[in-house]
Amino acid sequence: MSKLKLLGALLLTIGGTTQLLYAEQPSIMANSDIVQQKSTCSGVVKDASGESVIGASVLVKGTTIGTITDFDGNFELPNVEKGAVIQVSFVGYLTKEVVWKGTPISVVLEDDTKTLEEVVVVGYGTQKKVNLTGSVAMAESDVLENRPIANLAQGLQGVIPNLNISFANGNPNAETSINVRGLTSLNGGSALVLVDGVETNDISLINPQDIESISVLKDASSAAVYGARAAFGVVLITTKKGKTGEKITFNYNNNFSWSTPSRLPHSLPADQWLRAMNTESKNTSGTQYWSDELIAAVDAYMQDPTRPTAWENTQGNKFTANGEWAYAGNTDWMDIFYKNAAFMQQHNASLRGGSEKTAYYASLGYKGQDGLLAFGTDTYKRINMSFNFTSKVTNWLEIGFRTKYNRSEINEPNSNHYTSEDPYYEVYRAFPFIPVYLPDGDFAAVAGSNFNFNIAGMLAQAGRKKNIYDDIWYTGSFNLTPLKGLSIKGDYTGNRLFRDERAHNKTIYQKQPDGSQIAKGEPNGVSLKKYDDTYQALNLWAEYKFELPKSHSFTAMVGYNQESKKTSNFYGYVTDLYLNDAPIIDWANTKQKLEEEATIWAVQGAFFRLNYDYAGKYLVEVNGRYDGSSKYGEDDRWGFFPSASAAWRISEENFFAPLKSVVDDLKIRASIGQTGTESGVSLFGYLSGYNWNQGSAVLDGEYVTGLNQRGLPVTNLSWTKNTTKNIGFDLTMFGNRLTISADAFRKDITGVPAARYDVLLPSEVGYSLPNENLNKQAYVGTEAMATWTDHIGDFNYRVSGNITFSRYRNIESYKPRFSNSWDEYRNSSEDRWGGIYWGYQVIGQFQSEEEIKNYPVNLDGQGNTTLLPGDLIYKDVNNDGVINGMDERPIGFPEGWAPILSFGGNIGLEWKGIDLNIDFSGGAMQGWRQNYELTNAYHNGGNSPAYLLEDRWHRLDLYDPESEWVPGRYPAIRNGEFAYNNKNSDFWLHNVHYLRISNLEIGYSLPTWMLKPIHAQKVRIYGSVSNLCSFDNVHQYGIDPEITAAAAVVYPQQRTFLVGFNVTF
Secondary structure, eight states, X not given: OHHHHHHHHHHHHHHOOHHHXXXXXXXXXXXXXXXXXXXXXXXXXEETTSOBOTTOEEEETTSSOEEEOOTTSEEEXXXXXXXXXXXXXXXXXXXXXXXXXXXXXXXXXXXXXXHHHOEEEETTEEEEGGGOOSOEEEEETHHHHTOOOSSHHHHHTTTSTTEEEEESSXXXXXXXXXXXXXXXXXXXXXXXXXXXXXXXXXXXXXOGGGEEEEEEEOSHHHHGGGGGGOTTOEEEEEEOOOOTTOOOEEEEEEEEEEEEESOOOOBOOHHHHHHHHHHHHHHHHSSOSSOHHHHHHHHHHHHOTTSOSEEEOOSGGGTSOTTSEEEOOOOOHHHHHXXXXXXXXXXXXXXXXXXXXXXXXXXXXXXXXXXXXXXXOOEEEEEEEEEEEEEEEETTEEEEEEEEEEEEEEEEEOGGGTOSSOHHHHHHHOOTTSOSBOTTSSBOOSSOSSSOOOHHHHHHHSOEEEEEEEEEEEEEEEEEOOSTTEEEEEEEEEEEEEEEEEEEXXXXXXXXXTSOEEEESOSOEEEEEEEEEEEEEEEEEEEEEEEETTTEEEEEEEEEEEEEEEEEEEEEEEEEESSTTOOOTTSEEEEEEEEEEEEEEEEEEEEEEEEEEETTTEEEEEEEEEEEETTSOTTTSEEEEEEEEEEEEGGGSGGGGGGTTTEEEEEEEEEEEEEEEOOSOOTTTTSOOEEEEEEEEEETTEEEEEEEEOOOOOOSOOOEEEEXXXXXXXXXXXXXXXXEEEEEEEEEEEEEEEOOTTSOOOGGGOOOOOOEEEEEEXXXXXXXXXXXXXXXXXXXXXXXXEEEEEEEEEEEOSSOOOSSHHHHHHHOOTTEESOOEEEBOEEEEOXXXXXXXXOSSBSSSSTTTTOOTTOEEEOOTTOSSBOSGGGOEEEEOOXXXXXXXXXXXXXXXXETTEEEEEEEEEEEEEEEEOOGGGTSTTGGGOOOBHHHHHSBOEESSTTOTTSOEEOOSBOOOOSSOOTTTTSSBTTTEEEEEEEEEEEEEEEEEOOHHHHGXXXXXXXXXXXXXXEEEXXXXXXXXXXXXXXXXXXXXXSOOEEEEEEEEEEEO
């Protein structure tokens, strides 16, 4: 500990005097008539070897009176009452409390060995963290308790290093992709998520407040015990339980939050938008699109906003159509479409406790959330109830039961009945001169001629689309301990998931000036989908621990797992409702469709694990699992997935003793293991037969419509196997202040499904050969994490950071063939890095029409006659005088992939009950292509972000074809998509990099003296902001760097402000 003394001296110097670190708080006496005598408490703090502890924190418990020890370990505390409890703490030692009796005290601190005893949840058990031979990360429940999260996936983001979670959009129930170390698959795939050992597909139904801990098994040696399902990593979620002998505690946690879109593009005012669109039309055809009368009307409104925005049109197609409403307003659709403050409230109450032989935990949670839609509000509700009970029946038998009920309700406007796209896309197409309301307050422009419709009015009047989930779980378990060191465990879990989706296709109407109506969304109707999933899982396993003389320790575990799932779906659709506002499936005139389907799948597996530990220095682990899946044919459904790992705790060797004062623990580990993937196969794909209600076929010699033959049965396909090699180290230094973990890994994927293209079948067959295990792929990467935890007196702080690099490589494809060397260069994937985006290199933009006429390369294939100043100039890479596919080169990273480089971190500060936590997350080496509405002005006849129209090449005078060109960033706009400028190029492709403050939280825990009158153990008040800000290179386009959808015209990412409190009795 000598190095710690030096460090303590440094901290003492930094910390300064006691008076600078502490402020005395006046005592609050329970009885003002009793005044106890106060004096100075003095003493010395030493460690077990008798050396002085420099910079130790000395505090009068329950007050703010405190100091730190000097260079000799001495301290003095003024104004201390006799009988007060003196609390002494220092990093690397156990905190000690001493009652002061009025005389100098001597405190001896003992080494803190809790790090050595820290337990991590692994597959089918737990292990001491220092004894792990694989790569495992873990987070405790406190990191989730106060986050403003609508679902668990959002809460996990950034909590555990190298657990990557991506969202298709910002919807509270958006689909999420969870992967470990950036590893996914070109064939799809996500991490296996287990809650209390049982697979869970929809983690949005889980209450984050019920979680005790989360472990992530990263390498194959850790995950191989789960065999076929663990190819993309394993996430183990353990829920809270009671403890035997624990006093009854009641906890209530609530928070209220308000959300707003974190980032949106800006739109042009109506007058500028109309003129820009006329410019587009003139650049294309020489004529203007919008009439002078409409532009004049909009100009008049912009000058006098009290003018009516709608009146009866008597001027034909100069506005809309005769007899319909003419419109001339100015609507910023991005501004009015989303709320500035969408409200959410969350409440959670829990009770836990236990007697000598029993333990229990019960909780009730509620979440009510309003979505961002300002019209036709979307709402999201969730109710969670859980109960967990264990009882020690005898000294050798413990039984347990747990159950939970999750209910989720999603209620949103059913706008797809009127539009072909989601409303978050349609808002990009809304015309800014269209008002939201008519002068009398009714909605404008939900139907009519010569304009894109009022999406806000549609949403407000639309029928509703409601999804209701009822998720019921029950588990019975036992734990037998008949012999010392032997534990036999088992559990059976049943689950029923009911889901009802009812979509009301309601007819809405646009009132006309003469009082008539235009209908939209005819015929009306209602659809009903009912899902019923039945899942069951059985786990049986036994573990035996024993020791032999001379420090040899063994643990053997063997087990069996069986799971099955039955799904049945019903779908009905009717039209011509008797009442337009009554979406009841029996109250309809026409039955359109009635369908029903059912499926079933099952998996079985036997597994084992052997652990060997010699003197806490040499650690070996061997895992294996034999898995079978009903998705494969009888001869191919079984696979064996082994793994082995070893670790060497160098710090426990005798020769390492001189470094022990600095290095607390150093472990080197290595592993190799195999997992499997059910890839490229569907349920019952190995069977031949017919598909009903589609196509036609000859059956028993007769031509029959309504069925066709299934493809050839899949008989030569089995598990895709993933072999992962991992090497890493774990380092702890400076009295457990500094921890560092680092790993390098390679994952080889063999047996990737592909078809034999060179085996030809007669054309009469109508099918190609089914997939077989033919191709090979790989992922290669590194990851590292470092954490520094320390304190200066009462000021505690923690700083951590992590980084992961993971990249895909195609190793081998089945018999690659190419027509020529260029084809091989351009299209081959053999032994190449994946994630490469090919396109054209832009070397400039034309500055004048004269430059276009004299340019020597035929860029557009028409002698450059279609080009205008500002258009892109592509590099003629092969110098052949034309631009075509042979000029494409690698220009960046593709869209839709996880960042190849991801990083994150956390800063945690705490002082006298005040705490501050800041979470960071970031990524790089990820592509995003500016596309659709963000590339093509007026794409699909709609609107465009302001920057695309303001910062563009255009003529100074729209009506003078000889006027000079004004330069801008973007090319001159055309009517419709101009394919030449829209080629895949590095002008539009952006290699995204970002660093986000994903969560900032500040809280205050009330001191003990304030809790005693209300008999509370803990009261904490807190506030937080999620998605506070992002430092990135795509902010100017109004999109979020983490949204994976093309062009990001989707439900926006949210910034959330939250306040709440947590109380425990």
